[in-house]
Amino acid sequence: MAAYILRLRAALLLGSLRGDASHVTRVMLALLTLAAGVAAVCWALVSFQQSGREVVLTVTVLAGAAVTAGFAAAPAIASTSDPLDPRRFAVLGLRTRALAVVLIVAGLISLPVLVLAVIAGAAGTVWVAQGAPVVGAIFGVVFGILTCMLFARIAMAGASMFLRERRSRELTGLFLLVVLVVVIPGVVFFASLEWDGRVPSQLAEAVAVLSVTPLGAAWAFPLLFAASDGTAWVSLAVAVGTLLALVVIWIIVVERALTTTERPSAVRERGGLGWFAVAPGTPGGVIAARSLIYWFGDRRYLVNIIVVPVAAAVTVLPLLVAGVPLSLAILIPVPFIALFLGWLPHNDIAYDSTAVWMHIASGVRGAADRWGRLVPVMLIGLPLLAVLIPVAVAVHGRWALLPAMIGICVALFFSALGLSSIASAVAPYAVSPPGESPFQQPQRTSSRGVIAQGLVFSGAIALAAPALWFGWEALTRDIEAAVSALWFGVGVGVAVLVAGTAIGAFTFARRGGRIMEFAEAS
DSSP, X not given: OHHHHHHHHHHHHHHTTOSOHHHHHHHHHHHHHHHHHHHHHHHHHHHGGGSOHHHHHHHHHHHHXXXXXXXXXXXXXXXXXXXXXXGGGXXXXXXXXXXXXXXXXXXXXXXXXXXXXXXXXXXXXXXXXXXXOHHXXXXXXXXXXXXXXXXXXXXXXXXXXXXXXXXXXXXHHHHHHHHHHHXXXXXXXXXXXXXTTSXXXXXXXXXXXXXXXTTTHHHHHHHHHHTTOTTHHHHHHHHXXXXXXXXXXXXXXXXXXXHSOXXXXXXXXXXXXXXXXXXXXXXXXXXXXXXXXXXXXXHHHHHHHHHHHHHHHHTHHHHHHTTOOHHHHTTTXXXXXXXXXXXXXXXXXXXXXXXXXXXXXXXXXXXXHHHHHHHHHHHHHXXXXXXXXXXXXXXXXXXGGHHHHHHXXXXXXXXXXXXXXXXXXXXXXXXXXXXXXXXXXXXXXXXXXXXXXXXXXXXXXXXXXXXXXXXXXXXXXXXXXXXXXXXXHHHHHHHHHHHHHHHHHHHHHHTHHHHHHHHHHO
16 A cells, blocks of 8 residues: 555655646646756855865755744745645555654655755765765755655645645745745845855854754754764754654544644635735634735725835935935935834724714724724735835844844834824824825815824834934944843833723724715715
């Protein structure tokens, strides 16, 4: 039976080469591109033979940890079904442990694992060239491949059991957004480091930590033995322990899959629900999903989003014309973006028009309304700031200012969000109705719209003043003030966000009738 399953797995792998001419052509082109990429990676690894052992250790541990994390996260991102799902083999009557072992072996017959095996083999030759024992290099390659494969097997089985109903392109987009937020700052940070033939201290510390974690231990211990490092045995123990733990978890997962009933697929019932299929089934989750649809589909919101980075970038031009160096001027736009993003929802209720009656008529709690409306802005703002802050600091060239930039941006963004939660419930003002041009604003008979905008804008700056002051001190005098800017910024920002949403929730609940009157009249 085991041999039959392995033959089926190999047949599935080769079956992708069958089909009409256009399909075969696309597959062959993809395979050729993949082969060229693998060859380039292997050549890059082999070229490291002339580098020092410390450089090789840094590259292999960081890359190996990233690949291992990718194998563990990929099943949650991908929406394809697993051909080796243990429940598919329940009718064969195999014992749990026997089926688990067979699926482990069958899991090795896959294109990602085969590609990893080729690249890991090239890395193994580099380890041997750097003085690692041949046996240690072989075990390191085998442990690394098995660890990645088991992470993928467990994650894929878990995704098939728990994520099938809630998988959608919106959820996939969220995962990809998280990956983008992690990758881009990391690339910017690595590009800013000065190697000079030696590994920067920041990377050396990161490698030392990853070498004793499940993600990097298998890729580290061969070279640690070559360097007679005392942590080599610790890395080996972690690698072996991780592999054994993953095998045990995999057996438990297979047993659970074989002894539980698969939940009925609800794809047809949930089809077309979009963000409603992703958000929790709570009042706040429903409001967040509806707000996300508006923010990503209504051109009135889209214009506001597009204008923010453009307006922030324009602030740099006068500074450059006045002779301010780019390394200083580049620090200005990111706090402006944080402030404007937090300021955007200050009139969010008005954009609902008469649809706000659903919240009031259904008796939704004010906290659910306030937090649900902030989800789209936070989903846009936090990843955007996570990318722009390290880029700005890298252009500036002084990474010690990173804590100050984080503190200033958090203070401005969260303070503006908290004040916006109050302003949108206290003083909404008329805007262009749904479907109309966002550039055609209705006539206003009062000045409360201008007052609300100004109070949110100036109030956020005033509340972020301590972080701004410490940031200026860090830039001009004492770099140690950057840490104070971080803690003051985060503390003030979070406090104002929580307090602002609480006050806004109370105001929304008390002024429900007046808000409905405003929606009907505007």
